[in-house]
Amino acid sequence: MASNNRTPVIQVTGLKKQYKLGQIGGGTLTHDLQSWWARVRGKEDPNTVIGTDTRLFGQTFMALNGVDLTVYQGEALGIIGRNGAGKSTLLKILSRITAPTEGEIRLKGRVASMLEVGTGFNNEMTGRENIYMNGAILGMTKAEVDAKLDQIIEFSECGDFIDTPVKRYSSGMFVKLAFAVAAHLDSEIMVMDEVLAVGDMKFQQKCLGKMSDVAGQEGRTVLYVSHNMSTIRQLCTRCVVLDKGRVIFDGDVEQAIAVYMDTTDVNVVHYDLADVSRMNQSAGKRLRLETLDFVDKESSVFADTEKMRIRITWRVSEPFAGVHMKMNLHYRDSSPVGITHPVDLGPAQPGKLYVSEFEFDPSLLGEGQYFFYLDIFDGALAQAVCLDKPVTEFAFEVTSGDLSMPEWASGWGRIHFPPVKVLTSGAEG
C-alpha cells in the first residue's frame, strides 16, 4: 500500500452501482403502452429483446459492489480487470457521468476525465477553436487555456494546421491535438480510459512520458484504465484489480498483473449469454447469442493436438440471408493474438432456436491461457454490421504434450508455427 504520510486526494467508500436488467427506458410511449397491454393479457411482450429471460426483469445486478479505495497525491494508479469487472462504471462515477447507488467519493481538486479522445470536438471549427472548446468542456476557463495555448500547440505537433478546421485533419493529428489539450489541463486528478491505445507508437510513448511527468514531477494524480499491461507497467506506480465489482487486489503493479491473469477461469465450460452485456448498444438486438458450450469437456483445457468443439445457440428477430462469425483471440493478459477467418453460419428465420457447432484448431497457439470473444456480424467483414458481441471472455488453456519442446518461453510470442519444410539439407559439394 502507498505510504500514509502523503495526502489522500480520492477517497472511495462503500461504492455501489446497481443496474436494472431487462427493458429500460428510451422507448416510445406507444411501445410502453403496447408492452403494458401485452403484460395485462399475459401475452409475450412484443418489444422485449429477443431471447431475454423475462423472469429476470426487474432484477438488478451490481456493477460495483462495495468498492473502497484511497488514492494519494502524485500517484499513477492503474485499474485493471476483465470486461464487466466494473472498471468503466468506476470511472464514470468518478467523472460524474452517472451517480452511484450507494456510498460516496470524496475528491480534492478538479477531475479531468478522458474517457474518449476529443470529446466535444467540432469538425467545422479550427484546431485553435477546438482547443478552447475542449479545454472549457474539461473545466478550464478561457484564461487558463490562453496561458497554456502555446504549450498545447507545440505538444500536439499540429502547429501548421492550427487554424484549419479539424475536419481536414488526419485521424492521427486529431488524436494528438485532443490528447495535448487534456494533458495540459490544470486539474489535480486525471482519469483516463485507454486513450493511449490510439495514435502512432512514437506519440504514444510521448503521451506516456507526459503522463509520468504529470504524476511524478507535477504532483498530480493519474488514474489509468487499460487492457494493455505494458503501458500499465510503464506508467503506474500502484495498481488495483477489479473483479465482479470488487477490489480483489491493491498494491504492487507486477503482483496486480499476476492476480489479473489468474482471474482467467478455465473451469467454465458452459456460458449463459442471454443477459450478459454487449460490446455496443446495437449488439444483441437483431440477433442474440443465448449459450456457448465447450462440447464434451469438463474444463476448457486443451492439448495442442486436440480440436476444440464449441456449440452456440442463438435466435434472430428478423430474417437473415447469412450470419457471419469470427473468433477474436487474446492472450490472458488481454493482448490480442489474432482472429479466425469469418465463416457463414447460414440463413436464419425469426422464431426458431439455432444451434451451431464448430471446431477450432488451437495447435498454432503456444502453451498458455487464452480467451476469445465471439463476434457475429452481418455481411462481409469489410462492411460488416455487428449483430452480437457479448463482453464475455471465453477462457481456455492450451497445453503441450510434446516432450521434445521445453516449457513455452514468454519471449516467444503466442504463435507456435508448424516446423519449416526442409527442402534440401546436406553437406555442400
Next chain:
Amino acid sequence: MAEQLQTNASNGEWTTIIRPRTGWFDIDLQELWRYRDLIVLFVKRNFAVLYKQTILGPAWVLLNPLLTSVLFNVVFGGIAGLSTDGTPSFLFYMAGNTVWTFFSSCINNTANTFVANSQVFGKVYFPRLTMPISQALTSLINFLIQAAMFVLFWLYFFFTGADIHLTAWMWAVPLVLVQTMLLGLGVGIIVSSLTTKYRDLAIAVSFGVQLWMYVSPVVYPLSTLGESPRLAFLMRLNPMTAPIEIFRTATLGTGSAEMGMFVYSLVFTAVALVLGVVLFSRIEKTFMDTV
C-alpha cells in the same frame, strides 16, 4: 505549479463529494457560473455550425421572419382579413412573429438536450445546464438581429406616416424578453428531461409548439376575442399572450397589454423554470443509465 498544488491539496478540505442522487433541488449554481466560458463557446459554436457551408449564411436569420411576415400578411391579413388592431398589418405580423420565433426556438433547441448530446454527456462531465442555456442565448442573439430588422421597418413605417408610436410599456420590454427566453428554456428543459424516457415526445413538442402559436395572439390580436369573454379568458391563461401583446403595445401603440396578465405570465415562467431545473438536475445524474 507543483507547490501550488501541494498547498491546495494539503490545506485539508475535500472539494467535491460524489453521492447517490438525493433530494429534489440538487444543483450547483456556483459551478454553473465557473463554466460561463463554456457557455460562451457553445453559443459561438452554435453559430459556426449553423452557418458554415450554407449559401446565404447569416442572411437566413433575417430571411426567415421576413418571408413569414410577408406570408402572414397575405394569408391572414389579405385573404382571411383578420384585424390587426388598426396598425400596419406587416409590422403587426412581424412584431408577433419575431417574439414567437424567439420563444419557439428556445423550446425547440433545448427540448432535445439529453438525447442529442448523449454522446458527449456519456464521456465527460460538465454542468449539463450549460447546453440549454447556451441554446437559449443563441436564440436571444438571433432575436436581437431580427429585432434590429424590425426597428428598420418600424422607422420606415413611422416616417411614411403610419399611425404607430411607442408607449410606456417600452420599459417593460427588456423584462418581457428575458421572461420569454426563460419560459422557453423552462418548457424546453422539462421536455428534454421527459424525452430521456419517451423519445416520441420530441416530435410531439415541435408539433405542439406549432399549435401553440395559433392559440397565441401571433396572427391575430387578443382584442378580436373581445366579443367572446370565455375565449378571451382562456387566451389569457396562455403565458405567451402577455409577452406578445406587451411587445406590440409597446412598439406599435395599440394592443391589449394588461398588468394582471403580465404578472400571471411572470409567475407562470418562474414556476416552469424552477420545475424545469429541478427535473433536469434529477435526470442529469442518471440519464446515462437509461439512454
